[in-house]
Amino acid sequence: MSEQTDESRSGRPSRSGWRFLRDLAVIVVVALLASFLVKAYLVRAFSIPSGSMERTLLIGDNVLVNELVPGVVPLRRGDVVVFRDPGGWLTAEQGDDLIKRVIGLPGDHVSCCDARGRLSVNGHAVDEPYVVRPADVDRVSAEDFDVTVPAGRIWVMGDNRYESADSRIHGTVPTADVVGRAFVVTWPVTRWGVLGRYGDEWDAVPDPR
Incomplete structure (x- = not known):
């Protein structure tokens, strides 16, 4: 022992x-x-403040945002991004940040609508299955527009297209104001899921000439 x-x-x-x-x-x-x-420095939590991204995101949903976008990882069409108010988008009571989907990158020609009610980017019509619109409407936007996105800026729109004050009203957003890309819903538990960018649709868009 x-x-x-x-x-x-x-x-x-x-x-x-x-x-x-x-x-x-x-x-x-x-x-x-x-x-x-x-x-x-890498991930930030963000709570959805409005219904402009319904049904993709509902009021009160919590998402995680990858802050490596766009500083390290480039922005892509279809990304859902959080950005700081460039000025005039929000009132003081509404906060400082917004969340929308990237439709046009710098240099892109974005227009709406074609004969089937779709928007086009660089001449390519995009089918957007996530768009919410009135049942009796076949256009993804009530307003026609035809713009070329300036260098250093992006064109963003809400998925709840008829209830979103976005680039159609306020103009383009400086890429420097992008906080990051939202990539997953974390709360409530019943809403958990990865946020897709619908790459099959957006990757078919050609680069601007």
Whole structure:
């Protein structure tokens, strides 16, 4: 039968016990630091303030936003993005941030509507299955428009197309004002899901000439 060490008899942790506690403390600190860095620089939570993105997003939904877009990861047509108010989009009571879908990138020619009520980007008509509109309306926008998106800016629209004050009213958004791309709904649990950009539709759009 082995003899107990002085540390064991005294009730103090052994050397291996101290190493375990030290390693555990390091793991906890690193995890907390990583969580802080992720929240501060990579991912941000955002709560949906209005019905302009219904049915894709409902009032009160919480989403996570990838803040690497557009600084590290480029914007793509179809992305759902959070952006700061460029000025005049919101009242003081409504907050500072908005969420819409990217329709046109810098240099894109965006127009609406064709004979089937669709918008076109660079001459390519886009089918938008996410658009909410009145049952008796076959156009994705009540207003006609024909614009070329300036350099350094994007054209954005809400999915609830007839209840969204977007680029049709306020004009384009500076890419510098984009906070990031919303990629998942986290709350409520019944609404959890990944936010798609409908790449099959948007990737068919040609680049501007």
